[in-house]
Amino acid sequence: AATSLAWGLWSQATEMNASLNNVDQQRMTRGGIIGLSSEEGLGLFDAALQSPTPAPVLVGLDFAELRSQAGAGTLPALLRALVPAGRRSAQSATANADGLLQRLGGVSPGEREQILLETVQQAAAAVLGFASPDQLEPERALDEIGFDSLTAVELRNSLSILTGLRLPSTLIFDYPTPMALMAYLRDELDGGAVDEIESNEADIRRALATVPIDRLRAAGVLNVLLSLARPEAAGQKTVPAASVDEELDLIDGMNIGDLVQRALGNPQS
Known part of the structure; x- marks a missing residue:
């Protein structure tokens, strides 16, 4: 049985890494890969010969950078088992x-x-x-x-x-x-x-729906809401007053933008 070694980056210049330019080196560093010294490489070689693993990967890793990527949610899936899972919340x-x-x-x-x-x-x-x-x-x-x-x-x-x-x-x-x-x-x-605007509007509608009519009336806002909801056009005769249920249906049929526009005196918006 043979042992196959997959080498990472070495710090020492060799024919294998001579083609890497500064941009390549910087990209590998940002990815959490650091160069192995000759002593580290030879030590890993000796350790790999004693290991039962048939295809070890011998690479230097910057774990601080990997943890940072894990926290940002950008750590490659291949490396996620090496560092604690990042807590990425909304x-x-x-x-x-x-x-x-x-x-x-x-x-x-x-x-x-x-x-x-x-x-x-x-x-x-x-x-x-x-x-x-x-x-x-x-x-x-x-x-x-x-x-x-x-x-x-x-x-x-x-x-x-x-x-x-x-x-x-x-x-x-x-x-x-x-x-x-x-x-x-x-x-x-x-x-x-x-x-986000639509979500906020839905939240406002749900909140309004939970307020009893008596409380709206006691707070003096029921008549304001009803007046905002009446489909009155400029220069036209006012629509006869409807029942409270019908008026509330009118309110429910209008979005927050319509109510605000009517409150500002622009009922046709």
């Missing part, structure tokens, strides 16, 4: 994206797109080891400037952390340019905002 995922989302809040659509495009360019430049994100042309395919399957996954993971979105592993193949990536992220983030 709160922590949101916290990772807070910086970007705060920058996107309250700006014009054009500024929003520019911020997202710069985010994509900066993340891609970091993965490829470029000195400046300006080296990434918005309409140039990423695979033309050095992206492969490994760096594509790394870029996906980086953008996932920055945006708080679950992004597909085929992200840059489906959206091959920085501009296409920006448009995809914009639409996904905008869709999430709509979902």
Whole structure:
């Protein structure tokens, strides 16, 4: 029986690793792989000869980096058994994206797109080891400037952390340019905002449904809600008052935006 050794990176320059440039080295370091010294490599070789394992993997790992990836939810499945499972909650995922989302809040659509495009360019430049994100042309395919399957996954993971979105592993193949990536992220983030508004509206409706009519009347808000719900058009005769049940049905048929618009005196919105 033979023993087959799968070697990781060695620090000492050899014919096997001479082709690795600085970008390759940086990518492996970000992935949690560190170079073995000659002494460590020879020690692992001796240990492997004494091991019953037929195909050991001899590689140096940065466990602090692996734990960080586990906490962010980006640790490759192959390595998850080596470190404690990361506790990735909705709160922590949101916290990772807070910086970007705060920058996107309250700006014009054009500024929003520019911020997202710069985010994509900066993340891609970091993965490829470029000195400046300006080296990434918005309409140039990423695979033309050095992206492969490994760096594509790394870029996906980086953008996932920055945006708080679950992004597909085929992200840059489906959206091959920085501009296409920006448009995809914009639409996904905008869709999430709509979902949040709809969720908040549903919560408000459920809360209103639990309040007894007597309490609404005692608080002096029942008549306000009923007046907001009446479908009165400007310049038209007021619709005769309906029963309380009918009026409440009117309220239930209106969304929160309609009620607010009517409260502001714009019943046709």
